[in-house]
Amino acid sequence: MISFEPTEEQQMLIGAVRRFADKEMRPVYRDFDEEGEIPQNLVQKGWELGLTAAGIPEEYEGFAEERSVVTGALYAEELAWGDLAITMHLLAPGLAAYPILLCGTTEQKESYLPQFCEDEFKSATAALIEPTIRFDPAALKTTATLDGDEYVLNGNKAYVLLAETADLILVYAAEDGATQGFLVERGTEGLEVGDREKHMGIKALATYELALNDCRIPRASRLGGEAGCDLGQLMTLSRIATSALAVGVARASYEYALAYAKEREAFGEPIASRQAIAFMLADMAVDIDATRLMVWEAAWRMDQGKDAAKEAYLAKMFADEMVLRVTDGGVQVLGGYGYIREFPVELWLRNGRGFATFDGLAMV
Amino acid sequence: MIDFELPDQIKQQYAMFRQVAQASMRPISRDLDENEHEKPWDFINQMWPVVQMQEAYELKRAERKAAALAAGEKPAKPRKRRPSTVTLLMAHMIEAMSWGDAGIYLCIPGGQLGGEAIKAVGTIEQKRRFLKRFTEGEPKWAAMAITEPCCGSDTANIQATARLDEETNEWVLNGEKIFVTSGLMAAQESDGFVVVWASVDRSARRAGIKSFVVEAGTPGMKVTKTEEKLGIRASDTVSIVFEECRIPYDNVLGSPEVKKKDTTKGFKGVMKTFDASRPLVAASAMGIARATIEFVKETLEKDGIEIRYGLPRHRLTGLERDVMEMEAQYKAAWLLTLRAVSMLDERRPNAIESSMCKAKAGKAVTLITQKAVEILGPLVYSRKFLVEKWMRDAKINDLFEGTGQINTLIVARRILGYGRRELK
Numbered sequence A: 001m002i003s004f005e006p007t008e009e010q011q012m013l014i015g016a017v018r019r020f021a022d023k024e025m026r027p028v029y030r031d032f033d034e035e036g037e038i039p040q041n042l043v044q045k046g047w048e049l050g051l052t053a054a055g056i057p058e059e060y061e062g063f064a065e066e067r068s069v070v071t072g073a074l075y076a077e078e079l080a081w082g083d084l085a086i087t088m089h090l091l092a093p094g095l096a097a098y099p100i101l102l103c104g105t106t107e108q109k110e111s112y113l114p115q116f117c118e119d120e121f122k123s124a125t126a127a128l129i130e131p132t133i134r135f136d137p138a139a140l141k142t143t144a145t146l147d148g149d150e151y152v153l154n155g156n157k158a159y160v161l162l163a164e165t166a167d168l169i170l171v172y173a174a175e176d177g178a179t180q181g182f183l184v185e186r187g188t189e190g191l192e193v194g195d196r197e198k199h200m201g202i203k204a205l206a207t208y209e210l211a212l213n214d215c216r217i218p219r220a221s222r223l224g225g226e227a228g229c230d231l232g233q234l235m236t237l238s239r240i241a242t243s244a245l246a247v248g249v250a251r252a253s254y255e256y257a258l259a260y261a262k263e264r265e266a267f268g269e270p271i272a273s274r275q276a277i278a279f280m281l282a283d284m285a286v287d288i289d290a291t292r293l294m295v296w297e298a299a300w301r302m303d304q305g306k307d308a309a310k311e312a313y314l315a316k317m318f319a320d321e322m323v324l325r326v327t328d329g330g331v332q333v334l335g336g337y338g339y340i341r342e343f344p345v346e347l348w349l350r351n352g353r354g355f356a357t358f359d360g361l362a363m364v
Numbered sequence B: 001m002i003d004f005e006l007p008d009q010i011k012q013q014y015a016m017f018r019q020v021a022q023a024s025m026r027p028i029s030r031d032l033d034e035n036e037h038e039k040p041w042d043f044i045n046q047m048w049p050v051v052q053m054q055e056a057y058e059l060k061r062a063e064r065k066a067a068a069l070a071a072g073e074k075p076a077k078p079r080k081r082r083p084s085t086v087t088l089l090m091a092h093m094i095e096a097m098s099w100g101d102a103g104i105y106l107c108i109p110g111g112q113l114g115g116e117a118i119k120a121v122g123t124i125e126q127k128r129r130f131l132k133r134f135t136e137g138e139p140k141w142a143a144m145a146i147t148e149p150c151c152g153s154d155t156a157n158i159q160a161t162a163r164l165d166e167e168t169n170e171w172v173l174n175g176e177k178i179f180v181t182s183g184l185m186a187a188q189e190s191d192g193f194v195v196v197w198a199s200v201d202r203s204a205r206r207a208g209i210k211s212f213v214v215e216a217g218t219p220g221m222k223v224t225k226t227e228e229k230l231g232i233r234a235s236d237t238v239s240i241v242f243e244e245c246r247i248p249y250d251n252v253l254g255s256p257e258v259k260k261k262d263t264t265k266g267f268k269g270v271m272k273t274f275d276a277s278r279p280l281v282a283a284s285a286m287g288i289a290r291a292t293i294e295f296v297k298e299t300l301e302k303d304g305i306e307i308r309y310g311l312p313r314h315r316l317t318g319l320e321r322d323v324m325e326m327e328a329q330y331k332a333a334w335l336l337t338l339r340a341v342s343m344l345d346e347r348r349p350n351a352i353e354s355s356m357c358k359a360k361a362g363k364a365v366t367l368i369t370q371k372a373v374e375i376l377g378p379l380v381y382s383r384k385f386l387v388e389k390w391m392r393d394a395k396i397n398d399l400f401e402g403t404g405q406i407n408t409l410i411v412a413r414r415i416l417g418y419g420r421r422e423l424k
């Protein structure tokens, strides 16, 4: 039966995540953006919300009775409302954990998944994006070639979250033209973590270039073993998660602009009393709600085991444009102040612009 | 639990309505567009029994509720009651019918908006007196007359008056209404009625506005003009003049008392019917949108053009991006509509959600249909196909039941917590 009400448990979870976002992320995110660092103790606190483990079943020491992408979408939005960079850092381990859960062999699940359910933040990540404007997840330039009992990986990656500290990197590479995942452990020869990248937004988040030079890994490290992985399903999951993040970022900017517009006066009355401002805010509200519903529908379809590829793809496309429009509107509502770094809206615009690029950078 | 699954029963009925749309509406769609003012009688007669059944069911429910109240039973707390699915079904029916033809859909007899107003605020006695007719005899229509030459969006400023003649205990209506959907059928061509907004005290502005039921054929009520339109041509849109038109005292809906001048409670009451009707207009818009998208994709497919989902942006063609944008806009508007509809069924206040979906749907269907004529170009600018008609039909959804701007204004006021003084 059609319903738009999260369950009581989901509402409790949202409440807890919202408190964390409000109390722990909001007071510090601007400083982190300026300094380009996220302190480990905050990451640890966020980890203790147990979100990653909440998506891993009990048999692998997580506490998901029933894994739910809808739940993931709900908390992703709340976290991103707090701050996108911190959120992506916190969720980065899921980039390795969830593909293992969805496509991994029994051995891969048993050896890796429990590590994501421990008390300490488990640094792990994935390397998908490549440093070219012609980047296409289904036609990667990075290659994997079978050589006896080993795979040999070659190529260059970009936007690899937490690469320097990650114990495990899921590297995506083309094997005979088809994208497959390869589990590469820290310190493997030929795995070279490059420079920390400097981006327009998400500046607090540590992302790196990565070079794979004849990087050899055991044949058994191919994600999913002989069966391999279903890239489509993983992209669908990541599109849902990323779009949920976009909703959170957009909502942050919208809420700030809404409150500001009621305070700021021009020509003797609050600027919100003018339709040019008020309608912009109303359009933002409509588009944010619409995107959220599209994300929920795609997530719900995944939970039901229905094909969600098209829904997720369209949601992501809509979300990418929505978050840019909304965060740009946020700056516009604040006028000149919007351009000043003392105010948060310029940061959200910089982050918002990134979504069209953020392919496969979050999973729930 | 967040859930997007339709109940089986609605799925079945939706499938049935889709079939009716395909079999009984599409074949006459073009013809009725080319021959404005003609009525789809076969279709009307086909739908009438369905309408009768639904209206009988609703009337019986109203009777039961009234009987229970009279017996002193307390009504169940709204949130405790099992959510109904009446509006959800209605939205799907309207979506399916509008996929068939939005103009012909508007010709379906029955209470429509006028009936809704009575269902929302009428007494049981009024429901019996006015709604029983939709359960028996020949097809009948009702209409809702708010708009006047002076004002459409600014409904609070309407000029029509209702004067109480205390000697005869009758209301005397004077004024001119325009753009009344199905007004011809309701006021003149069947034993229907028109719900008319008029002021009992113009100095009281909003607080003075009440709605009145005027039976077809009442002396003093006259249809003076039938409009010729851009689209939805099968639906008649008329002007109605009231000249010393006398109706019984009991034909006023809600309390006739004028509350204190600066309270707007009564007016808010009449505006409330919009919360229920706007999502249904949005549903109609979505039917046209779906028809258009389906046509576009089928046509492209026949031409060997496949829409490739999942590709990175730089590999998409402009055409693919256009089609995907249409689909995304459709999805956005439809989900907002379903949300507003399900809140109605759950008996939760939905004023903001209702205006959100109406604003979005009006804009989305306009964009989708106009884009379709653009991308299928030389083929569908021609009247051989229905796409150009859908584009003309679609536009009404951004105009009636509150224009796009008016619904945006309502959303804006709600999110800002502003009244009409703070945000004009």
Ligand SMILES: Cc1cc2nc3c(=O)[nH]c(=O)nc-3n(C[C@H](O)[C@H](O)[C@H](O)COP(=O)(O)OP(=O)(O)OC[C@H]3O[C@@H](n4cnc5c(N)ncnc54)[C@H](O)[C@@H]3O)c2cc1C
Pocket: A275, B143, B144, B145, B146, B147, B150, B151, B152, B153, B154, B178, B179, B180, B181, B182, B229, B237, B396, B399, B400, B401, B402, B403, B404, B405, B406, B409, B424
């Ligand atoms: C085919 C058809 C069927 C109809 N059916 C019915 C019916 O059954 N019953 C009925 O009562 N009416 C009906 N209408 C009338 C319809 O609801 C009105 O036309 C509509 O509400 C707009 O009013 P208006 O035409 O007076 O435009 P106006 O109110 O003059 O508006 C003109 C423009 O100004 C904008 N505008 C107005 N006020 C504001 C504001 N405060 N802020 C920003 N922009 C504003 C409007 O959005 C619009 O773009 C129908 C109309 C049509 C065309």
